[in-house]
Amino acid sequence: MPNGFFSWDRQTPLIKGxxxxxxxxxxxxxxxxxxxxxxxxxxxxxxxxPPAHGNSAKELLILAEIARLLQGVSVDNFKKVEKKLRTVVKNRVR
Structure with a gap:
């Protein structure tokens, strides 16, 4: 049985589209x-x-999605998620 990453990787072309x-x-x-x-x-x-799968196609798509969502967020809503977002970024940067 293939692992989760293998299953995801096979779906990448469909999701990218x-x-x-x-x-x-x-x-x-x-x-x-x-x-x-x-x-x-x-x-x-x-x-x-997981960070061990860093720079995967899935990670790059999701990070691009987060960047796109942040473009339209209000200051008040950004303040609600700022700490969590900083933690996510910190855990991804090596």
Whole structure:
């Protein structure tokens, strides 16, 4: 039975093809419901692979998604997630 990374890697081409559109849908959703940003970001962060699989296609897609979501976030909502986001980035940088 293949491991989780192998299964993910086989799906990468499919996800890459739709990722931008899906992220844009989330951005539009957050424009209408900005108070849900912390919960959405939590969900995105939980999808990150372990740091041992750093620079994987999945990690790069998710980091790009986080960057895109942060472009439209208010200062108040950013302050709600700043500590968690710093921890995530710190754990990813070696």
């Amino acid at each position: 739709n990722h931008r559109e899906i992220t844009q849908c989330v951005v539009i959703f957050l424009e209408k419901k900005p108070d849900l940003f912390p919960q959405v970001l939590d969900g995105v962060i939980t999808a990150l692979p």
